[in-house]
Amino acid sequence: MRARIIVTPKKAVLDPQGKTVQNALEHMGYSGITAVHVGKYLEIELSGTDKEAARRQLDAAAHKFLSNPVIEDYRLEIE
Amino acid sequence: MNFAVVQFPASNCDQDAIHAVRVLGHSARYVWHKDNALGVADAVIVPGGFSYGDYLRCGAIARFSPVMQAVKQFAENGGLVLGICNGFQVLTEAGLLPGALVRNRDLEFHCEHIHLKTLAADTPFTNRIPAGKLLRIPIAHGEGCYFADDETLALLKAGNRILWQYCDANGEPTDASNPNGSLLSIAGICNESRNVAGLMPHPERASEPVLGSADGRLIFESLIYAMQHPQAAKAA
Numbered sequence: 001m002r003a004r005i006i007v008t009p010k011k012a013v014l015d016p017q018g019k020t021v022q023n024a025l026e027h028m029g030y031s032g033i034t035a036v037h038v039g040k041y042l043e044i045e046l047s048g049t050d051k052e053a054a055r056r057q058l059d060a061a062a063h064k065f066l067s068n069p070v071i072e073d074y075r076l077e078i079e
Numbered sequence: 080m081n082f083a084v085v086q087f088p089a090s091n092c093d094q095d096a097i098h099a100v101r102v103l104g105h106s107a108r109y110v111w112h113k114d115n116a117l118g119v120a121d122a123v124i125v126p127g128g129f130s131y132g133d134y135l136r137c138g139a140i141a142r143f144s145p146v147m148q149a150v151k152q153f154a155e156n157g158g159l160v161l162g163i164c165n166g167f168q169v170l171t172e173a174g175l176l177p178g179a180l181v182r183n184r185d186l187e188f189h190c191e192h193i194h195l196k197t198l199a200a201d202t203p204f205t206n207r208i209p210a211g212k213l214l215r216i217p218i219a220h221g222e223g224c225y226f227a228d229d230e231t232l233a234l235l236k237a238g239n240r241i242l243w244q245y246c247d248a249n250g251e252p253t254d255a256s257n258p259n260g261s262l263l264s265i266a267g268i269c270n271e272s273r274n275v276a277g278l279m280p281h282p283e284r285a286s287e288p289v290l291g292s293a294d295g296r297l298i299f300e301s302l303i304y305a306m307q308h309p310q311a312a313k314a315a
Contacts, residue, residue, distance in 0.1 A: 009181075013226055014260060016186050040135075065143070068136055068172065070179040071226055 001046040008039035009029050024038060028062045051078050066074045081308050082107040083116060084100030084118035084258045085150065085166075087141050091150055092127035092163060094286075098233060099283040100124075100283060104251045112144040121151035121306050122159040123150055125166030125269035127219070127281060130156050137222050138168035144192030147173055155174040157174065157303060159203050160275045164220055167267070167277030172278055177235070184260030188221040193258055195266055195280060207297050213250055214243075214294040216280040218258060223279040225268075235268055243278055 009015045016036055022036040046054050055078055067074040081102045086093050093181035096246050098106035100102060107124075110117055117123060130141035141147060147169070154160045154175055161177045162170035170176045183189060195214040208214070227235070235241050243266040247256040259279075267278025282295025 013181060014184055014224065016184050016260075020186060022150075065139065066205055067136070068139070068179055070177075070228075071181055079267065 001048065001054055002079055003044040003046060005042040005044065005056060006075045006077075007042070007062075007064055007072050008074070010073055012070055013068060013071045026029050028056050032050065037073070038073065054078055080121045082122050082124055083110045083117045084108070084124045084126055085110050085112065085146055086126075087112045087128065087130035087144065089130055089132055090126050090128035090165070092281065093188055093295065094282040095281075096124045096126045096163065099286040099295070102287060102305060103296065103299055105303060110146055112141070112146045115145045115149060117146070117153055118151045120153070120158070122161070122302055123153055124285075125150065125160065125162040125169050127164030127166060129242045130165055130169060133165075133222075136172065137165060138170075138172035140168045141165075142172040151175065152192075154270075154275050157272070159305065161204060161298075161302065162275075162277035164223075164279055164281060165256075167279055168222070170198045170275065170277045172244075176270055176277050177231045178225055178268070180222050180279065181224045181226050182222050183220070183224050183258070186271065188219075189223070189258045190217070190219045192217050192285075193247050193280060194248055194250070194256065196250050196252065197241045197243055198241050198255070199269075201239070202242060202273050202301075203277065204298055204301050205242055207301040207304050211250070212294075213246065214280075214282075214285075214297065216282055216285045216295050219279045220259070220279055223261065224259040225263075225265040225279075227262065232262060234261075235265075238271060240269050240271070240273075241265055241267075242269055243280070244274055244289075245270055262293055279308070
């Protein structure tokens, strides 16, 4: 199994990196971009086949360690 | 007094912290990150650096090291803990202090002397700082922008737990004197029980006149005073 965890800054947190990337895109002539948020992407490989058990385990890990709930949101996908 | 200075892989202000304590005539020793116990310690310093390479998030991995479980226990028993720079980041990640430190608003690493205003004198970290005295102390960080939600900020304010703010030479916490975009110009805070504090600036790098400023010494002297006069510190 493979899991993907996408960590993004919370909307209330200043994201200067996202803003800088957005400005650069505008400079390059890409139009219609209203916001950019720069986060992290983790790809996790797992043994076993129980998706629900893996989800429970990774959800706990993402909350406790892989993201910081004070400043970040995360999305977990398992396939 | 005995200071324990925690050493993580890639701590780099640990020696400075030890030196700052020793020049004041007190003892300090390292405690390795894999150690489960602190040994004999009156206070703990979690020093600056880039613990575990700052991988994932600053302080995120250090927080789960064996020594941090001992530091947590020490803090829960009322022991004095000071986190400096990366140490502040580690303490927020560990949940010993609220909020988080994120990328500086201009995305640049700031290495410069700043002015600090002390807002609360009734703590073990500030009791020796004369009223109205601005501290001239260096900062050196890329991720020192203090963030907390509105509710937490209100609690910090109401509890008189914002210990230091960035300010200009007149003591005004202006936007221009805020080096990293910290909310409320917060440079350092303490926990509710006032025995755990963290700050982004480096008092250990400003503890002797030869370093250009000895203002940081006041923070170490405050800690020492608090330990030598536990009752006075409580009454203050």
